[in-house]
Amino acid sequence: MKVKHIFEIARALMSARSKQTMVAAIGVTFSVAFFVSLLGFMEGLNALLDGLVLNRTPHIRLYNDIRPSDQQPIDLDPTYKSYHNFITSVKPSIARKEIYNVENILKRLSTDTRVLGVAPKLTAQAFYNLGNVELNGNINGVDVVQEALLFNFEDYVINGNYMDLKNQSNSIIIGKGVAEKMLANKGDLIQVTTVNGEQFSLKVVGFFQSGIAELDKVQSYASLATCQKLLGKPSTYITDIQIKLHKIREAPFIAKEYKQIFRVDAEDIQTANAQFETGSSARTII
Structure with missing residues (x-):
């Protein structure tokens, strides 16, 4: 079938049911527009959040x-070198900030x-x-x-x-x-x-x-x-x-x-x- 006849048949079918054709066209247009808007929103949100973090974070x-110190005094005593030491309530050592x-x-x-x-x-x-x-x-x-x-x-x-x-x-x-x-x-x-x-x-x-x-x-x-x-x-x-x-x-x-x-x-x-x-x-x- 020639391409010319294909377009003629398509035009005839679309013209015969113009209302349904219009509803379908509006539906597709709305769906694509909504998808593009949502995609743009998500991209913009990612860019905003990335900017807040990446711009201000080294x-x-x-x-x-x-x-607390990684080594407690008992760990430095050779007498208890082969022991397992359990120390509770360990406080941070005096360290310079x-x-x-x-x-x-x-x-x-x-x-x-x-x-x-x-x-x-x-x-x-x-x-x-x-x-x-x-x-x-x-x-x-x-x-x-x-x-x-x-x-x-x-x-x-x-x-x-x-x-x-x-x-x-x-x-x-x-x-x-x-x-x-x-x-x-x-x-x-x-x-x-x-x-x-x-x-x-x-x-x-x-x-x-x-x-x-x-x-x-x-x-x-x-x-x-x-x-x-x-x-x-x-x-x-x-x-x-x-x-x-x-x-x-x-x-x-x-x-x-x-x-x-x-x-x-x-x-x-x-x-x-x-x-x-x-x-x-x-x-x-x-």
């Missing part, structure tokens, strides 16, 4: 974890060709003073330039310039949730109290909004120097080293390597966000 984090020899570690990482960038960080637990009320909070001391370069810090700063943290001493970018509770505006001075009981006045130069409301109610950012001043620590006091790699898949292997070399705890992004990756995989399958 591929490898170096830090000193607070935990800061990373020892941080300058040499940063220098070593800067020469590693697998590393895209390094951003030192420290966290100070503090209270935001609101009259007689104290609000719990965390102030993150960051290297402003590296934080913006590696973690898109400027994308989450609203109503302010993130570089003001570096250019203005005793400045702070507070979470949007904290600002709403304190009725703080840009340029205001807020009082914070450290866990040691020291009070400081910090100038608000902007607001931080991550998109996670509970996080924005407690978290704020300051420069490394300001945060070290709050804690009364020297300029070498660093509790975290955040590392971004050229290839994120290599993070678990490199983390184990750094743990052995630098004698610190190392956490890779795959381990830290295992549940999130499972959720992303499930949404992708759907």
Whole structure:
């Protein structure tokens, strides 16, 4: 049968039952449009969640974890070397939170060709003073330039310039949730109290909004120097080293390597966000 006759027959059948043809066409159009919309929504949701995690999470984090010593005193006594020792209620040993020899570690990482960038960080637990009320909070001391370069810090700063943290001493970018509770505006001075009981006045130069409301109610950012001043620590006091790699898949292997070399705890992004990756995989399958 010629192709011309096929089209003629199809046109005749469609014209003979025009209403049914229209209903079928509308149904197919609606179904395809709904499928495309749903697919776009799922892709957008994955991109949003991936951005929240990947933009703000280092591929490898170096830090000193607070935990009991792997070797207890009885394990060091040769008399009980062949015994099985059962110890209960083991408490963490007195360990320093800061990373020892941080300058040499940063220098070593800067020469590693697998590393895209390094951003030192420290966290100070503090209270935001609101009259007689104290609000719990965390102030993150960051290297402003590296934080913006590696973690898109400027994308989450609203109503302010993130570089003001570096250019203005005793400045702070507070979470949007904290600002709403304190009725703080840009340029205001807020009082914070450290866990040691020291009070400081910090100038608000902007607001931080991550998109996670509970996080924005407690978290704020300051420069490394300001945060070290709050804690009364020297300029070498660093509790975290955040590392971004050229290839994120290599993070678990490199983390184990750094743990052995630098004698610190190392956490890779795959381990830290295992549940999130499972959720992303499930949404992708759907």
